[in-house]
Amino acid sequence: MKNLIVIFLAMVAAIFLVRSVRTSWAEMDKFNKREALIAETGRCLEAADWNCAEKGVRELLCDAPHDTNLQMHMAIILYEQERYEECRRYIATLKFSNNDLALIDKKAESLIREMAELGIERSMHFRVEFEGSLSKRDVMEALAVLEVAYDSLCRLFDFHPENKMHLVLYESPQYQGVGPRPDWVGAIFDGKLRVPVNVMQFREIYRPILFHELTHAFVRAMTHANVPLWVNEGIAQVVDASRTGKPRPEGAAPSLEALATPFVKENNSSNAERLYWYSQRMVEQLLHRNANFVHFREFIQSMQKQDVDRALEQYYGVSAQQLYDESR
Numbered sequence: 001m002k003n004l005i006v007i008f009l010a011m012v013a014a015i016f017l018v019r020s021v022r023t024s025w026a027e028m029d030k031f032n033k034r035e036a037l038i039a040e041t042g043r044c045l046e047a048a049d050w051n052c053a054e055k056g057v058r059e060l061l062c063d064a065p066h067d068t069n070l071q072m073h074m075a076i077i078l079y080e081q082e083r084y085e086e087c088r089r090y091i092a093t094l095k096f097s098n099n100d101l102a103l104i105d106k107k108a109e110s111l112i113r114e115m116a117e118l119g120i121e122r123s124m125h126f127r128v129e130f131e132g133s134l135s136k137r138d139v140m141e142a143l144a145v146l147e148v149a150y151d152s153l154c155r156l157f158d159f160h161p162e163n164k165m166h167l168v169l170y171e172s173p174q175y176q177g178v179g180p181r182p183d184w185v186g187a188i189f190d191g192k193l194r195v196p197v198n199v200m201q202f203r204e205i206y207r208p209i210l211f212h213e214l215t216h217a218f219v220r221a222m223t224h225a226n227v228p229l230w231v232n233e234g235i236a237q238v239v240d241a242s243r244t245g246k247p248r249p250e251g252a253a254p255s256l257e258a259l260a261t262p263f264v265k266e267n268n269s270s271n272a273e274r275l276y277w278y279s280q281r282m283v284e285q286l287l288h289r290n291a292n293f294v295h296f297r298e299f300i301q302s303m304q305k306q307d308v309d310r311a312l313e314q315y316y317g318v319s320a321q322q323l324y325d326e327s328r
């Protein structure tokens, strides 16, 4: 009898042990799966692959429906996919609020208005919003140019952007994007390519403008790193080729620091001209060392993990100061 009790107790203990090991295995398994899903979703967010990010965040929200960080990401994902109405409806259901969320809601609202007021055309890789005065032929022509430019940039950098790109052809200043800018700024890329309609009358002007702004859009799609201004403006000018071979502008070279801060802050157009000229020259010096644009793409992508100087050293064996000195 005593033996039986001992055996039973041993059995219960064994069963209990097996069960608890099983439970903790199951828990461990669940934990590991969740960690893997978080890591995968993080990668999708970083790559701006919104479809895959949405899938991940939705799945994570099933387990943690009140996680405000996940909810915030869900709102961003809907916004980035241009599902503005859905985004605003989603934000309205949330039980918390903060400045970022309020800003997304406000931007979504103004974009909904913009979409209602502007005409919309689509092509394979673009969506164009335009004001009514523009003829359909001009819009289709802009789209055709953009598609050609898009194909050449895909081939040049061996890179295919994940998401559709947006072009706003505007006439009224209200569509020229956020922030005031000096008169010398014609077109701009602020997440959308914004081009004033009047340049569309002159093919020799708008072709390089579209190529230029599209290069900025590609740089942004290729890397989420903060690329120095001279690198970004330099490569856009090399690609648009409109200033290539221009003689050095008169006056002192801008400082290396000025070449790394946004040029639109520059109110003086001849200072701006110098900033552009020197940034193109510095990028030309880079391409002189290695003319491969895929290498250039890997260089800017590496800035996600290392600073500019290390990236320059690793990919081109040069420092920014050295490039700057060579360009002067």
Ligand SMILES: [Zn+2]
Pocket: 212, 216, 232, 233, 236
């Ligand atoms: Zn530019």
